[in-house]
Amino acid sequence: MNTTTLISETKPVKKLHIPNWLNNCLTGDQNDPHNSLICRAFNFAYSLHEGQYRKSGEPYIAHPVAVAELLRDLGGDSEMIAAGFLHDVVEDTEITCEEIETLFGANVRQLVEAVTKLSKYNFSSKKERQAENFRRMFVAMAQDIRVIVVKLADRLHNMRTLEFLPPEKQRLIAEETKEIFAPLANRLGIWHFKWELEDLSFKYLNPIAYNNIKNLVSERRKDREGRIENVIAIVNHRLNSLGINPIEVKGRPKHLYGIYHKMELQHKEFDQIYDMAGVRIIVNTNDECYRALAVVHDAFRPIPRRFKDYIGLPKPNLYQSLHTTVVNSNGRPLEIQIRTLEMHNIAEYGIAAHWKYKEAGNSNNTHLSSDEEKFTWLRQLLDWQKDLKDAQEYVDNLKENLFDDDVYAFTPKGEVIPLTRGATVVDFAYRIHSEVGNRMKGARINSKWCPLDQSIQNGDIVEIITSNNSHPSLDWLNYAVTPSAKNRIRQWYKRSHRDENIARGRELLEKELGKNGLESLLKSDTMQKVAQKCNFVKVDDLLASLGYGEITCMQVISRLREENKQQQPEVKTQPLGETPLATTVTKTYKEINGNKYPICGIEGLMYHIAGCCRPLPGENIIGVVTNIRGISIHHLDCPNLSTIPGERLIPVSWNSGDSKSRNSTYPVDIVIEALDRVGILRDILGRLTDQNINVSNAGVKTDFGKPALISLTIDVQNATQFRYVINQIKNMSDILNIRRVSEVSSINK
Secondary structure, eight states, rough: EEEEOOOOOOOOOEEEEOHHHHHHHHHTTSSSHHHHHHHHHHHHHHHHHHOOOTTTSSSTTTHHHHHHHHHHHHTTTTHHHHHHTTTEEEEEEOOOOOOOOOHHOOOHHHHHHHHOOOOOOOSSSHHHHHOOOOOHHHHHHHHOOOHHHHHHHHHHHHHHHHGGGGGGHHHHHHHHHIIIIHHHHTTTHHHHHHHHHHHHHHHHHHHHHHHHHHHHHHHTTHHHHHHHHHHHHHHHHHHHTOOOOOEEEEEOOOHEEEEEEEEHTTOGGGGGGGOOOEEEEEEESHHHHHHHHHHHHHHHHEEEEEEEETSSSOTTTTTOEEEEEOOOOTTOOOEEEEEEEHHHHHHHHHHGOOOTTTTTTTTTTOOOOOTGGOOHHHHHHHHHHHEEEEEEEHHHHHHHHHSSEEEEEETOOOEEEEEOOOHHHHHHHHHHOOOHHHHEEEHHHHHHTEEEOOOOOOOOOOOEEEEETOOTTTTHHHHOHHHHHHHHHHHHHHTTHHHHHHHHHHHHHHHHOOOHHHHHHHTTHHHHHHHHHTOOHHHHHHHHHHTTTSSOOHHHHHHHHHHHHHOTTTTSSSTSSHHHHHHHHHHHHHHOOOOOEETTTTTTSOOOOTTTTTTOOSSSSEEEOOOOOOEEEETTTGGGGGSOGGGGGOOOEEOTTTTHHTOEEOOOEEEEOOOOTTHHHHHHHHHHHHHOOEEEEEEEOTTTTSSSEEEEEEEEHHHHHHHHHHHHHHTTTTEEEEETTTSOEEEOO
């Protein structure tokens, strides 16, 4: 590294600490297209980011330089490196994607645009923003796999400098990195990105455990290295005596999160984890891999059921290697990996070892090539995400499909189907294709008929029996383990009741916007744009999803208002009645004169809302004079009123014109009966969050074979909002019944 003066045509001379490779590009032959693109991209980013600083205090351009260097170390081409320099200019400056294309070409524009966050768009929740970012990134990734590599390099450097952010933001970013980006690096086979992302996430999510393991590993390093060197000497001697000349035999330390994960998974203490380091043997050919395995098993005692052949059965990310665990001369277990140099390059660099962008002058060959076609999980992910509109559901599905597949089953024709551990026949059927799952009427495992909830084991041969007259059952939701299979089952039910859902969605919009003009609005270009913003192709798709409860009326109206504001900036001053939306907006912002008391009839008196019935604005109420706490406000149907003398009752009513009361919230206790499944409480809370409803208390009671009872205290503004929220929860597929605890009203599905 050195300090070099960088000259920009539009900015004053500045000094920046840069790596030698970049300095060589800047001072090298500018007629070389490779050098020229990198230099132009750097100088352009340098001039745009000048005057911007990171939280660490260093110039902002240091971050793009670090990202570009990570991409160069992976063997990235000049377009990738240029995108590394430019990946933040659209988000952080006034430069547009069109200008990027004009200056640097369509491929660089595509890379930059795909990794740019959607910070300039409005979303109803952080979860929706996150889901849309990932959705957009994966669509672009299918067109150019380099997109995700640029994004991973960006995330890795941000994680390396995370210490300068506030603790809460550190945890949020680290959690997302652990759940999405580290598994994604693993899926792409970029191992050294994966382990560093995991370790850095571990550092911020569990700093005490991180530091403890770090110190313990450091204390025992010398003893561990001595044992490894002894094993290496034995292996080298045995291999050479058989005429096998290994390219490399070296120790391989296990990263800190890997040790912690094994401790948690196996419920062991640090002293009980023996394979904190291993040995990697790199040879020349596949044949030598198996011969070396025989040598290892002859020199050391192999541990039963701890051998894995990833050469004959590669992982979905193309990883190949032989793994075996043996007991060394000290009586300690030791993992040994055996692979060829080509396999090692794929293990370290993953997808980078399979890029085909430099083929015979075809600079546009940036789609998945024949080698990358083996990444079937990406194709499946893109297929599954088409029907996932709910933000929480999309992110959950993404997490599930990024993690390692632990079980490998076979079709009768010998095709390998990777599955998550615990997956059932239902998951297997939907993993093959959604139509196979939808038409399944039975299954055989190893030629024997089996129930649909049968878990699949490694090496099972699974045959799915289909029929055109078969269709999914709601019971399958209890059989399926993977969110993707459960989503496909729900999607079938939505499609099979599509007309009913469209009618219901239309009815919900009619209640919110009014009947007049609704038909013309639904047929308008405005509504078509709203549907597209909600990730639907047609307005009918939007209505069906609304009717099913996949999206909420508030989300649709929010998008409608955004679109209306773009088309009619002065909508608030327009006369009432031009469109249903104009009416809604005007009423919302209309200034209403009223007194400052939320309840009429007790002005100036002390009062409180009765805890027995907790009435809401919009419901019929009555006041009761108490001895100590002033006036107690009850629901008119409160059963406790029957014991109150008539002289203590005061007629009261809600003041609907009070602006203060519209900003107040009132607690309501509800009990929800739902199918007992993993994630049901999370899904309900997510639906409430979409409505900006606060939950002040929550509890769950379960009993085997019975529905789950979920008790919630929610804060709402009035009875109308409460009814709307109840309807949104009722529309969820697994909800059986909802009731208000006060027993004033009961809402049955």
